[in-house]
Amino acid sequence: MSGIVVCRGCCCGSSRKVPQLDHDAQVRRLAEVADVRITDCLDVCEQANVVVVRPSPAGRAAGGRPVWLGLVNQPEAADDIAEWISAGGPGLAELPAVLGLHVFQGPRSARRRVDPRGDPVTG
Template structure:
């Protein structure tokens, strides 16, 4: 797991964890998906609004490719909680996540339907492993 970066919190940005280092992001599990290209697209699309972190296994392999959007301090104060997203495998999904984060993300902006459709509840172990 990637360590929490306090500078993201200081900037009032969201944290977006992208699962890697297991089955997520691999050609073996998702052939034909440009994993590096999608990650770069997410980094560019959220620039200035989120810190994108590559994470080791988030213990949610049945939902690969997993992305977790953690609210900014303002979003947390407004009631936002981390949102776990599954099957982040195409540019349209990455763009929808980026647009939502650019508007403030959890607790600040309404989640677009296309992002809401990807949301899932993590297991207790996974949620504990990634707690901020």
């Protein structure tokens, strides 16, 4: 099963920064299809809300790597992520074009805080 890291630090998950989104509903939707871990700030506040999709073991074996998604601020975006993961996610299913608009490279500071599989370390 794929895993998802959801940033809920200083800006992500904040109704002050992203008032139009039900942040708890976003996490519940993603948890329907993947293991969700909540983390503190990933140092990309300008990309709030940030979701990192981690490949399943099979996806990793097929070459999949974590995919950083930013500005995940509409309920439909969580649905798009859930559908991609249901299709296999990183390494097994092609990234939908609509999610390609959200992809960005994680910050150097977060990339240094990774475990041996290349996943962000979450507090």
